[in-house]
Amino acid sequence: MPQARTEERTELERVARRLRHNIVRSTTEAGSGHPSTSLSMVEVVAVLYFGGVLRYDPQQPHQPDRDRFILSKGHGAPGLYAVLAEAGFFPVEDLMTLRKMGSPLEGHPNMRRLAGVEASTGSLGQGLSMGIGHAHAARLDESDFRTYVMTGDGEVEQGQVWEAAMHAGNHGLDNLTLIVDRNRHQQTDAVAKVQPLDPLVDKFESFNWEAREIDGHSLDEVAAAFDWARGVSGKPQAIIARTVKGKGVSLLEEAQDKWHGKPIPKEEEARALQEIGAEL
Amino acid sequence: MSFGLSRVSFETGPATREAFGEALAEAGANKDVIVIDGDVNNSTFTNKFKDMYPDRFFNVGIAESNMIGIASGLAAAGKIPVVASFSTFLLSNAFDQIRMGVAFPNLNVKLVGTHAGISIGEDGPSQMAVEDVAQACAFPGMTVVVPADGPSASIATHALLEREGPTFMRCGRPGVPLLYGPASDFQIGKANTLREGDDITLIANGIMVAMALDAAEGLAADGIQARVLDMHTVKPIDTDCIVKAANETRAIVVAEEHLAYGGLGSTVAMVVGEHKPTRMAFVDIGDTYATSGKPDELLEHFGLTPDAILDAARRVLKD
Numbered sequence: 001m002p003q004a005r006t007e008e009r010t011e012l013e014r015v016a017r018r019l020r021h022n023i024v025r026s027t028t029e030a031g032s033g034h035p036s037t038s039l040s041m042v043e044v045v046a047v048l049y050f051g052g053v054l055r056y057d058p059q060q061p062h063q064p065d066r067d068r069f070i071l072s073k074g075h076g077a078p079g080l081y082a083v084l085a086e087a088g089f090f091p092v093e094d095l096m097t098l099r100k101m102g103s104p105l106e107g108h109p110n111m112r113r114l115a116g117v118e119a120s121t122g123s124l125g126q127g128l129s130m131g132i133g134h135a136h137a138a139r140l141d142e143s144d145f146r147t148y149v150m151t152g153d154g155e156v157e158q159g160q161v162w163e164a165a166m167h168a169g170n171h172g173l174d175n176l177t178l179i180v181d182r183n184r185h186q187q188t189d190a191v192a193k194v195q196p197l198d199p200l201v202d203k204f205e206s207f208n209w210e211a212r213e214i215d216g217h218s219l220d221e222v223a224a225a226f227d228w229a230r231g232v233s234g235k236p237q238a239i240i241a242r243t244v245k246g247k248g249v250s251l252l253e254e255a256q257d258k259w260h261g262k263p264i265p266k267e268e269e270a271r272a273l274q275e276i277g278a279e280l
Numbered sequence: 281m282s283f284g285l286s287r288v289s290f291e292t293g294p295a296t297r298e299a300f301g302e303a304l305a306e307a308g309a310n311k312d313v314i315v316i317d318g319d320v321n322n323s324t325f326t327n328k329f330k331d332m333y334p335d336r337f338f339n340v341g342i343a344e345s346n347m348i349g350i351a352s353g354l355a356a357a358g359k360i361p362v363v364a365s366f367s368t369f370l371l372s373n374a375f376d377q378i379r380m381g382v383a384f385p386n387l388n389v390k391l392v393g394t395h396a397g398i399s400i401g402e403d404g405p406s407q408m409a410v411e412d413v414a415q416a417c418a419f420p421g422m423t424v425v426v427p428a429d430g431p432s433a434s435i436a437t438h439a440l441l442e443r444e445g446p447t448f449m450r451c452g453r454p455g456v457p458l459l460y461g462p463a464s465d466f467q468i469g470k471a472n473t474l475r476e477g478d479d480i481t482l483i484a485n486g487i488m489v490a491m492a493l494d495a496a497e498g499l500a501a502d503g504i505q506a507r508v509l510d511m512h513t514v515k516p517i518d519t520d521c522i523v524k525a526a527n528e529t530r531a532i533v534v535a536e537e538h539l540a541y542g543g544l545g546s547t548v549a550m551v552v553g554e555h556k557p558t559r560m561a562f563v564d565i566g567d568t569y570a571t572s573g574k575p576d577e578l579l580e581h582f583g584l585t586p587d588a589i590l591d592a593a594r595r596v597l598k599d
Contacts, residue, residue, distance in 0.1 A: 064357075064358065110384075110385075111356070111385050112384075112385055112386060118356065119352070119353075119356065119381075119385070120380060120381075120384050120385040121380070122380070123376055123379070123380045125345075126345075126349050126352075126376075126377060126380055126381060127349075128349070129345070129346045129348070129349020129350050129352070129353065129377075129381075130349050130350070130352045130353040130356070130381060131353060132346075132349070132350050132353060133349065133350040133351060133352055133353015133354040133355070133356065133357065133359075133361070134353045134354075134356065134357050135353075136314075136338070136350065136353075136354060137353070137354050137357030137358070137359055138357075140314070140335070140336065140359070147353075159345070160343075160345040160346055160349065160377070163340075163341075163343035163345060163346035164346050164349065164350075166341075166343075167340055167341075167343070167346055167350070
């Protein structure tokens with residue numbers, strides 16, 4: 001691996017650890033929230049914001065030509081806030097106001113209150129349609145900005161996701177990339193037990209998308225997937241990112257169906273942070 | 281159709297949906313206006329826009345949820361999306377999408393629901409939006425307009441496109457009596473007084489406005505002078521005009537082609553109850569779904585007629 005690439009990789013690993021650290025700290029401080037689904041998306045957002053994928057300027061968060069990242073799985077808000085803070089949209093200290101009265105860091109993302117949040121989400125299944133709106137706007141304005149949408153895997157049980165997938169495929173929206181955070185667990189049980197989704201790649205391909213499955217915790221695979229997506233012409237792209245709910249914290253990883261919507265208890269926080277091992 | 285009118289005669293004009301479609305095509309000169317359709321453009325008359333600006337017209341198919349989500353994204357990117365479909369499919373099918381993608385983020389999406397009310401006739405209750413005004417009014421920040429005729433629907437279309445923020449306009453299927461001229465004074469949020477009177481006030485919108493004017497003629501024969509207000513904007517409601525009517529007349533009758541709960545009647549009653557308690561009566565569909573039938577038969581059967589307004593007025597004045 002070339003030296004520059006190795007350094008970038010090391011820095012991304014540091015970023016990922018800091019995001020995990022802040023996800024755990026902010027939700028434990030809040031006493032509620034969804035750390036496990038936020039932890040599964042860390043490498044994807046780390047590469048998006050710090051791997052040279054997204055074009056953004058925290059000083060001009062509404063600049064018309066910025067790339068968009070829409071977190072359709074709104075309960076992953078602590079993960080979104082952690083990366084937005086890391087990217088400079090607001091001070092990292094503000095993460096500790098998560099879910100508190102008066103804070104714009106609400107339980108689910110509110111675009112009217114926090115710069116960098118591109119869509120108000122939290123009722124699942126809607127972000128891909130919203131992303132299509134942005135993608136059409138880019139085409140109409142002949143702008144080259146790209147739109148990235150992340151859904152959960154349980155979320156694709158929503159019919160609207162497939163209305164949107166059909167539309168994006170039929171319109172050949174190659175400026176639109178969907179990432180499915182395939183952490184295989186939804187609120188009460190494994191996705192495979194509630195509503196099996198496989199073969200997910202085939203489903204998207206049959207809707208006229210390009211799709212591929214990757215290890216969503218491999219920074220190299222995530223970076224390569226975004227490189228691939230940007231090179232696809234004439235079709236939207238779906239990246240099915242295989243992830244682990246609660247990644248990086250053994251307490252959550254070992255009982256993935258038990259921690260949806262639950263923060264790490266105060267007494268377990270130190271051990272979780274130690275496992276993550278962020279250099280702050 | 282007659283709308284039960286017998287005391288006044290109006291020239292029949294276009295349906296409000298058709299006037300909307302024509303006005304929308306005019307408004308298409310603004311390149312930011314994007315129209316989204318759920319495969320009913322020949323019913324909503326957005327096909328007039330489609331023919332002129334095909335690049336800014338999207339028929340997303342029979343997929344109301346996706347339709348609203350796309351509009352939300354377009355509005356967030358600075359466009360002025362107009363989403364038109366049958367009112368019941370728009371508001372009932374996509375209620376949560378409107379909540380999350382339009383109302384909650386307060387985005388500049390223009391919703392237009394056509395084929396509202398029971399006057400659509402034979403297609404029957406599954407196609408009849410009778411809850412839509414209540415649904416639309418429930419959203420914080422939503423402007424809700426129910427025009428009475430073609431010219432006012434046309435003016436309202438342009439006005440709503442100029443207005444920042446989420447809006448809903450309710451249009452009907454049949455051609456309706458002409459009440460306004462093309463240059464009439466018509467402002468969002470400001471009721472129009474179509475007839476002066478100091479004994480009783482008849483407040484209506486949509487197809488019920490012409491019926492209220494007819495009922496006012498009937499009351500005049502009894503020596504009762506009725507004020508008739510076209511309360512085309514249900515939200516924000518024209519509080520001043522209602523309070524004035526409550527102060528200057530003895531009773532208020534509200535008439536709407538909608539269920540009893542949550543529409544114009546409820547909204548006017550909130551204003552009256554808070555500012556100037558006054559005897560009121562309500563003419564509406566009540567608390568029931570309708571049936572198939574000819575439009576005039578349905579209006580008669582479900583009590584949406586000039587005579588029903590006349591009876592309500594006599595009843596409320598007698599108390």
